[in-house]
Amino acid sequence: MYAFPDWRAAPAENVPAALADWLCETGSLTERLIASGRLFAVEVLAQGVEPAWPDEAAALGLAAGAPALAREVRLTLDGVPFVYARSLCRADSPAWAGVLARGSRSLGLTLFGEPGIARHPLNFCAGLAAQSALLARARAALPGAGDWLHARRSLFGQPDDALLVHEVFHPLLAEVTPS
Template identity: 70%
Template sequence: MYAFPDWRAAPADDVPAALADWLGETGSLTERLVGLGRGFAVVVLAQHTAQAWPDECQALGLPANATVQLREVALTLDGVPYVFARSLCRQDSPVWTPVLARGSRSLGLTLFADSGMLRHPLQFITGQPAQLALLAQAQQACWPDLSGPLAARRSLFGAVNDALLVHEVFHPDLVTVSPP
């Protein structure tokens, strides 16, 4: 059975401050990661049409079980994945389908290049991968040996009737590679 994540307006109180800072980043996550001076890369894990999860359909204003364009990637530093990203849009979106079909180029470079891009407020979850599909997907794809909770955020970009939904799950060790 699918459990709806309890998306919140702020990171949970038990998220370490350094990780909450990453979660709350309102600028380009790509630019911030590149700014660390480590070997940044985008590794495509999946890119295809898929059935959206119930909360994704709700966020995008789609009917239950809608088919969407989906792209999942790992954002890596020196070959180590620190962020799992899951981005999706309507299957027939004339705006976002070509944006998702970008291979290993970062979405952030496109999303934040347009100063007029509408970004809806960030939402946050924290939990055990065994409890939430997004966190389980991230753990399976990037960190199969990781135990413990994961923190994630999501945001809609663009118009409500044709938006791109971007989820990002953060490895807790990201704070060890970033300056204080």
């Protein structure tokens, strides 16, 4: 059985500095990936209603296991996956259902391109993929990522109708720099 991540206000102490730079990016991750000069793409892995995990439900103010609309994607550069993202909101969200139903278009361009969308502080976790449902899904989506992964998440929008965005980073993202 998987545990659920212990989210913290700061990245783990063992995160390499170059990867910490990506983890702590407060602007649009999409824009930063595009700035690498490589071909950026979003691959949709799954989308639909599913029970929110306990930590997700708590972050969204839902009962554990409540239905949530979830979207899982991986962000690629030149066809190589570097980021696994899981975004979710209440299943009946009037604000976010349409945003999540965007196919292979990036959420980042909407979240950082629309005025009035508030981003709450980043939270971080790190751990073994075998011990966390989120990290296990990320490891499956990020070939060669290894067993120890670093992730972040944040809420967007209003506390009573928020979008929760998780991003798990392939360790090799540390070698990618904007051009």
